[in-house]
Amino acid sequence: MGGIILKNAGPLCQLQAIDPGVVAGVDLGSTRIKVVIYNGTEYIARMRDATCDPEKTALALLRETCTEAGLVSMPTVIATTGYGRRCLKTATLTFTEIATHAKGAFNLVPGCRFVVDIGGQDAKGISLSADGSVEDFVMNDKCAAGTGRFLSTMGLALGIPVDSLGASATGGEPHRINAMCTVFAESEVISLIHQGIPRNAIIAGLHASVARRTASMVASLHPVPPIAFTGGVSQNADIVRRLSGELGHPVIVPHDAIYAGAFGAALLAWEHQENIHK
Ligand code: ADP
Numbered sequence: 001m002g003g004i005i006l007k008n009a010g011p012l013c014q015l016q017a018i019d020p021g022v023v024a025g026v027d028l029g030s031t032r033i034k035v036v037i038y039n040g041t042e043y044i045a046r047m048r049d050a051t052c053d054p055e056k057t058a059l060a061l062l063r064e065t066c067t068e069a070g071l072v073s074m075p076t077v078i079a080t081t082g083y084g085r086r087c088l089k090t091a092t093l094t095f096t097e098i099a100t101h102a103k104g105a106f107n108l109v110p111g112c113r114f115v116v117d118i119g120g121q122d123a124k125g126i127s128l129s130a131d132g133s134v135e136d137f138v139m140n141d142k143c144a145a146g147t148g149r150f151l152s153t154m155g156l157a158l159g160i161p162v163d164s165l166g167a168s169a170t171g172g173e174p175h176r177i178n179a180m181c182t183v184f185a186e187s188e189v190i191s192l193i194h195q196g197i198p199r200n201a202i203i204a205g206l207h208a209s210v211a212r213r214t215a216s217m218v219a220s221l222h223p224v225p226p227i228a229f230t231g232g233v234s235q236n237a238d239i240v241r242r243l244s245g246e247l248g249h250p251v252i253v254p255h256d257a258i259y260a261g262a263f264g265a266a267l268l269a270w271e272h273q274e275n276i277h278k
Pocket residue numbers: 028029030031032033082118119120121122147148149151152162163164166230231232233234235236258
């Protein structure tokens with residue numbers, strides 16, 4: 001991730017051509033801030049680690065992304081979403097994470113009927129109707145277990161960067177992790193390391209626990225395919241495989257899965273703008 005990401009692979013200069021019609025979606029996540037600039041046809045996406053000053057970081061990223069897109073001014077419509085969505089005072093619109101992730105995922109995986117999003121601090125499941133509108137949702141934002149934070153903490157205990165956990169599980173027969181709480185699971189992992197349990201087995205066990213928890217959280221919504229998997233944790237291929245197994249259907253990780261919320265916010269901003277000019 002991190003390169004210029006363009007839908008329809010059009011030249012970036014197309015953005016300049018319709019400068020006044022450009023909108024922005026900003027996802028102020030718990031671990032990363034993502035910006036999507038959208039012109040109705042294509043988009044450019046950028047992200048940066050969140051800081052203790054989310055507004056400043058988001059504004060800097062927004063400005064830089066606009067400059068990179070060749071814009072001479074800030075977009076007239078800026079829509080925010082995510083954990084820190086109310087931090088950006090210059091925003092013109094604010095949407096819930098459910099609304100933006102549903103919108104973004106439905107456009108990244110056309111026709112999808114269910115969205116699983118696992119980010120830094122929460123996990124959610126959203127069922128969609130055939131036209132992409134939200135039918136129902138469940139969310140865990142009360143406990144770190146089963147979220148990106150859980151995996152980052154375990155990665156630290158194991159001395160493995162979170163973005164290498166997927167590959168590090170290769171060949172591991174999952175070792176059962178009994179603790180449900182992140183703090184206790186960390187102690188359990190440290191104890192397993194001391195007992196000489198192979199790291200790939202510990203990691204596979206952690207991934208199995210995340211997949212089980214997620215499947216159990218969304219079970220009441222009876223997920224049907226196509227199922228989109230978005231958020232940072234979707235980049236972990238071992239979790240993708242295990243979650244597919246737990247749900248009994250393959251989960252699809254679209255290109256730009258990390259940007260689903262910001263992209264959804266930009267799409268909703270675009271619709272808002274079009275409605276105004278009707
Ligand atoms: P938020 O919107 O809350 O900031 P994200 O959707 O950006 O959350 O997801 C962040 C989480 O995703 C991190 O806590 C980390 O566990 C996980 N993550 C991020 N990048 C990767 C990666 N390349 N591979 C595996 N996991 C990742």
